[in-house]
């Protein structure tokens with residue numbers, strides 16, 4: 001009406017100014033105020049737009065009559081959304097707000113560094129003027145929070161890894177992501193039940209501990225160091241943690257990071273509710289050369305902490321220092337997000353610098369040990385459905401000395417999963433062979449000169465393994481004892 005009135009009454013040159021005037025007048029007398037949340041804010045994607053879309057999808061699923069359905073690339077569920085130019089009423093703390101989704105055609109493509117969508121989309125939020133402060137102070141935060149929660153619930157976990165050589169992806173992010181579908185959970189993890197319960201309780205306390213961390217003035221983060229021989233379930237434990245808490249995983253490949261500042265940037269680009277993992281921390285940075293540098297005198301603190309690869313080393317220009325890494329986990333920058341878990345894994349805890357191990361940095365040191373009897377029972381139950389086995393005493397007697405990893409055990413169980421009886425028989429035999437072999441090795445090590453006996457034992461062990469067709473497995477077990485192959 002206003003516009004047709006303007007057309008008839010005002011000359012063209014005055015139309016724009018008078019339209020503006022009418023808008024102001026209308027705004028002044030109106031009891032409402034309006035907030036536009038556009039999809040693209042200048043050149044960047046507006047996070048708030050995405051959040052509102054997700055937030056409204058939860059209420060739209062119940063009340064709307066015409067909805068748009070979408071399914072994201074990384075999502076395994078469908079989300080509902082408002083169709084074009086549809087409205088939805090929402091209430092919050094006793095006030096009512098109205099959302100409208102507005103889609104218009106973009107007029108003429110302006111020059112831009114990246115292609116813009118043809119449609120211009122946005123939400124308009126209508127609120128009563130008297131409720132303006134509540135909306136700005138807390139409703140929009142509430143929407144953001146709720147959207148993040150919904151996103152986490154509807155979407156599969158994401159596994160991020162830092163791009164090769166610190167390069168950025170097309171959206172300027174240093175992390176690349178794929179859907180995280182690792183099926184490991186605390187139910188499938190074979191570790192001592194008491195240890196498992198302790199870890200689960202610790203994780204839960206952490207996830208629910210916002211007010212505790214606030215009250216005690218601590219940054220809301222926690223560090224776990226998982227150590228133990230290869231194949232004892234360190235990576236499986238990380239996956240179980242992520243699945244348990246519903247967190248994303250950032251798998252940090254330290255060898256791809258060149259400088260401390262790059263490391264810091266990576267940290268800044270991680271989201272909260274995530275697990276930041278550095279696997280095989282002892283192999284990622286050269287921990288052995290720091291003493292060499294130390295001999296040179298000068299700034300002792302710097303030298304002690306300098307973990308940079310020595311010249312000529314295969315460091316690939318990598319100049320990350322221990323202090324850089326400690327700052328990553330512990331410094332002021334580590335608090336730029338919240339609710340984050342750091343997990344480091346290593347096969348050789350003795351190689352790590354004490355600075356990395358001190359309390360408060362890595363809060364919990366978790367020893368992932370060889371398969372115990374309690375852990376074996378979990379594997380037998382999960383793989384074969386056995387609650388009990390016949391040769392329980394025999395197995396229990398051999399398992400301690402056998403030093404077999406859960407990976408070794410599960411390999412035997414998988415191989416024989418069609419023939420459960422054979423699985424247990426083969427497992428018992430393998431445990432005995434391993435126990436015997438370890439016993440002999442320790443005797444050798446102790447300088448016991450029962451050399452003739454040794455040969456006989458070896459023979460017996462071999463005969464034993466051959467008679468049970470175990471050659472292939474035993475080879476496999478041997479390989480797991482020594483160094484990791486990298």
Ligand SMILES: Nc1ncnc2c1ncn2[C@@H]1O[C@H](COP(=O)(O)OP(=O)(O)OP(=O)(O)O)[C@@H](O)[C@H]1O
Nearest residue numbers: 188189190191229230231232233234235236406407
């Ligand atoms: N504690 C465990 N419970 C259940 N399965 C296990 C356990 N440990 C190992 N496995 C099985 O063995 C395989 C290897 O385990 P995983 O990769 O977690 O070992 P790791 O400790 O991370 O070894 P590495 O030090 O070589 O990285 C997994 O596929 C998993 O199925």
Ligand SMILES: [Mg+2]
Nearest residue numbers: 234235236279
């Ligand atoms: Mg691993």
